[in-house]
Every structure is written in C-alpha cells, then in structure tokens.
C-alpha cells in the first residue's frame with residue numbers, strides 16, 4: 001500500500017517503479033497542482049548530513065529551466081527516505097514512444113494519443129544477466145545494484161572500486177572453461193530452411209526499425225535530447241545514468257530528460273557509493289565510468305551512443321552474460337557495425353552512434369552541440 005501522505009503531498013496513484021524507488025502521481029495540497037513524486041525507498045534512511053546534502057543538490061536542480069529537462073519542484077525526506085517532486089509528464093518513455101504506430105500517432109491536434117505509461121510494461125533498459133548464477137540480493141538495504149536495473153550480483157558489489165573492476169575485466173580474459181563460447185552452429189541452425197526463416201525474421205525486425213516515421217521520430221527525439229544535454233552540461237552537471245527510461249516524450253512530442261542529479265546524489269565523483277558500489281546502469285556506462293575515473297559530459301555522450309545504437313539496430317552494442325564480460329567488451333571490443341546488423345539502417349545516424357561509442361574520450365564528439373550538428377546535417 002502506498003503511503004497516503006508524503007510531506008505536503010497527497011498520493012493519488014502509482015506511476016511506476018524503478019530500481020531505487022517508486023514514482024507516484026501526487027497532489028500538492030498547498031497549490032492543488034498535480035506532480036510526480038519519486039520516493040527513493042530503496043535508499044538508506046538519511047542521516048542529518050545526507051539530508052543537508054540532498055537539500056544542496058536540490059538548489060542546483062531547482063535552478064534548471066529548459067523545455068527538454070523535467071522541472072524539479074521540491075525535495076524532502078519521508079520517514080527517513082529522500083523524495084524528489086517533479087513535473088508530471090503525461091507521456092511515454094522514449095522506447096515506448098518509438099514503438100507507437102499508425103492511429104496512435106495521428107490525432108487531429110498533431111499530438112499523439114496515449115496508452116498511459118503506467119499501463120505499459122516497464123521500460124526494458126535492464127541488462128540480461130538477471131538469472132546469472134552470482135546473484136545475491138541480500139547485501140545491503142541500499143540496493144544500488146537495483147538502481148542499475150540489473151539483479152544484484154557479486155560482481156556489482158565492488159568494494160575497492162576501479163581496481164576491482166580492472167581485476168574483473170582481466171578475469172574475464174580467462175578462457176571460458178565451460179565452453180559456453182562455442183560458436184559452432186547447431187545442426188538445426190545449419191539447416192538452410194531454418195536459416196531462411198531466421199533471415200526473414202531478421203528482415204521483418206529491421207523493416208520495423210526502419211519505418212520512415214519511426215526514424216523521423218527517433219531523429220527528432222535525439223536532437224531534443226542533445227539540447228537537454230547541452231543545457232545540463234552547460235550548468236556543470238553530468239547526468240551519469242542516461243538511458244531510454246530516463247527520457248520521456250510528452251503528448252506534444254516534447255522530450256523530457258529526467259533523473260539527472262540523482263546519480264550524483266547517490267554516489268561520489270567516481271560514481272561509487274561509500275561502500276564501493278556503482279551508481280548507474282551498466283549497459284549504458286562509458287569505459288571511464290566502468291574504470292571509476294572522474295566523469296565529464298563525454299560520459300553522457302557515450303551513453304547516448306549506446307541508446308542510439310540500440311534504437312537503430314534493435315540490439316545493444318555489447319551483449320554479455322555477466323557484468324564483468326560486459327565491462328571487458330566495453331573496454332576492449334569494437335561494437336559490430338550498425339549497418340551490418342541493420343543493412344538498410346540510416347548511415348548518417350549509424351555514423352553518429354559509432355563516433356559516440358569511441359572508447360577514447362578525445363575520439364568522441366566533445367559536446368552535445370557537436371552531436372546535434374552531426375544529427376541535423
């Protein structure tokens with residue numbers, strides 16, 4: 001049962017749940033405004049020092065005002081747990097918005113009609129090692145692994161930070177003694193009929209991805225994300241947890257970037273909490289974030305590259321069974337060309353995605369403005 005009252009806010013219903021807490025539709029009893037309230041119930045109860053830090057973070061967030069950045073109205077502490085009050089977006093997450101088709105998109109006003117976001121399955125930004133054998137969710141009341149949208153695992157419990165990450169990546173270099181990387185096709189897959197069916201399915205998938213109006217929406221949304229990033233970077237902020245579920249599109253097709261500042265509040269400069277756990281979603285993390293190095297705006301541009309790559313090709317640039325395998329790939333392996341996966345994909349957007357995904361920071365675009373220019377060409 002959700003609480004009825006959180007500070008001066010009356011809880012109306014639940015909009016969704018993520019790794020660190022739950023987002024409620026709520027009424028501000030002082031103004032009668034409807035807002036979205038994110039209660040970080042997976043966080044540790046705040047001591048007085050952390051509550052003061054939250055208030056300081058809020059001062060930075062409250063100053064932000066940009067059409068593509070969700071407005072933050074208030075922060076507070078409820079029964080020891082921090083909450084964030086923000087503008088209520090009547091819209092969809094980016095992935096769901098791109099999945100809309102036909103009649104959903106053509107209302108007389110030019111806006112799109114919504115299957116309500118709460119009625120949709122949660123956005124699947126999560127990594128696919130939820131059933132990894134090393135799962136262990138008994139560690140901590142503040143479950144940052146959950147914030148990372150994966151099932152917690154020992155690998156994610158990184159006491160010692162960057163050094164441990166490097167050790168894990170090194171360990172991932174060891175040959176797989178269980179032979180799970182045996183890539184020989186099974187007899188069934190070698191069957192030409194099966195191969196033909198596989199090819200047809202793949203073609204149908206990429207035709208769906210390449211629908212011209214989907215591509216138009218993707219490009220338009222990416223341009224707006226660049227505007228939002230340019231704005232927050234201009235204010236000295238790094239998002240640190242950019243992913244499709246943190247990008248919402250409202251009924252007027254206006255993109256809103258959300259959840260910036262949260263990762264910073266939850267972690268120190270290297271993206272680690274006091275006990276050495278990561279904050280952020282592994283699948284979208286840049287090499288420098290994995291290595292626990294100080295982050296700048298270019299880490300967000302890398303995450304934007306992962307998002308663009310996924311939305312163009314239908315699959316993530318790196319696919320691994322465990323976090324350590326993923327890290328090893330992010331640090332050492334070049335992603336397969338988007339156009340090798342989606343033969344009829346947009347070459348310009350594919351080029352942008354690959355440059356965003358460069359491992360060396362200096363090889364990437366350096367600013368969100370540059371990415372905007374490249375997308376708009």
Ligand SMILES: Nc1ncnc2c1ncn2[C@@H]1O[C@H](COP(=O)(O)OP(=O)(O)OP(=O)(O)O)[C@@H](O)[C@H]1O
Pocket residue numbers: 015016017018019020021022023036038070086087088089090091093117118122123146147148149245246258259
């Ligand atoms: N400002 C908002 N207005 C309307 N709906 C929102 C708002 N913020 C979040 N939501 C809804 O609540 C859901 C859960 O959001 P939340 O931020 O908790 O999860 P998440 O982004 O999937 O995960 P994480 O906690 O890892 O960032 C979102 O998918 C979205 O549908």
